[in-house]
Amino acid sequence: MGGVQVRATLLQIEVDPAETAADRRRRAAALVRAQAGADLVVLPELWPVGAFAADDFAKEAERAGDGPTAEAMSAAARDAGVWLHAGSVVERDPWPDGQLYNTSLLFAPDGALHTTYRKIHRFGFDRGEAVLMAGGSHIVTAALPHAVLGLATCYDLRFPELFRGLLDAGAGILVVPAGWPARRLAHWRVLVQARAIENQAYVLACGTAGTHAGVPQAGHSMVVDPWGTVLAEAGPGEEVLTATLDPDLVTSTRSDFPVLRDRVLGLPPVS
Numbered sequence: 001m002g003g004v005q006v007r008a009t010l011l012q013i014e015v016d017p018a019e020t021a022a023d024r025r026r027r028a029a030a031l032v033r034a035q036a037g038a039d040l041v042v043l044p045e046l047w048p049v050g051a052f053a054a055d056d057f058a059k060e061a062e063r064a065g066d067g068p069t070a071e072a073m074s075a076a077a078r079d080a081g082v083w084l085h086a087g088s089v090v091e092r093d094p095w096p097d098g099q100l101y102n103t104s105l106l107f108a109p110d111g112a113l114h115t116t117y118r119k120i121h122r123f124g125f126d127r128g129e130a131v132l133m134a135g136g137s138h139i140v141t142a143a144l145p146h147a148v149l150g151l152a153t154c155y156d157l158r159f160p161e162l163f164r165g166l167l168d169a170g171a172g173i174l175v176v177p178a179g180w181p182a183r184r185l186a187h188w189r190v191l192v193q194a195r196a197i198e199n200q201a202y203v204l205a206c207g208t209a210g211t212h213a214g215v216p217q218a219g220h221s222m223v224v225d226p227w228g229t230v231l232a233e234a235g236p237g238e239e240v241l242t243a244t245l246d247p248d249l250v251t252s253t254r255s256d257f258p259v260l261r262d263r264v265l266g267l268p269p270v271s
């Protein structure tokens with residue numbers, strides 16, 4: 001990254017079933033290339049296929065390391081010279097007969113795959129992702145030059161204990177790709193802000209626009225600072241959202257208003 005400040009860009013891409021995944025990959029790669037000069041670029045959850053397009057998950061499954069999305073995003077990150085959180089893909093592992101996972105991909109500015117995160121909490125209760133995919137079992141952080149990223153995906157937002165795990169692992173910027181439905185926009189806005197306030201961390205929450213599998217998407221990607229202030233918020237349509245982050249604000253917020261010091265852990269239950 002270039003300096004003390006982190007120039008972040010969220011690509012709130014439209015997921016339209018009339019566009020093929022291959023065409024959307026090309027479009028996303030061009031959008032990433034246009035962000036040269038940013039430090040960190042973020043794409044949403046399952047944007048090649050659509051987070052609710054469960055019937056297409058198996059067909060669009062790919063390898064995390066060298067599938068079509070990884071190859072396109074690696075080249076785009078390298079060409080733009082940015083850290084790229086490329087959102088998530090339907091990963092099949094082992095290839096070609098293994099389980100499906102909802103797996104996020106983080107690329108370094110030289111195009112190398114830096115780390116992956118398999119979504120831990122699967123959405124759908126007894127349907128869709130919850131039955132078609134396996135859940136991840138690891139908390140994942142990534143140390144970038146000026147900040148530690150903590151990775152989570154969409155429905156994970158509802159599980160504050162995961163974010164406490166990311167906090168305890170050193171994260172100061174929480175990155176949350178999503179495919180959040182419009183009908184629960186109110187939950188999204190409150191949860192994104194709450195995760196920032198309670199962990200005194202930046203939250204970069206990048207959703208999709210459009211309607212897929214009949215589910216209108218909320219859009220409203222958000223960048224929230226460690227005090228809970230919304231620095232930037234998208235509308236419902238496709239949009240490029242930018243914000244400048246100051247990693248020192250994480251440290252100063254935590255020392256000036258030291259609530260995290262007052263955590264009380266491991267209380268025994270009353271019997």
Ligand SMILES: NC(=O)CCC(=O)C(=O)O
Pocket residue numbers: 045051123153154155156158178179180181184187
């Ligand atoms: N893709 C998702 O994880 C959707 C989550 C959601 O709709 C919700 O938590 O509400």
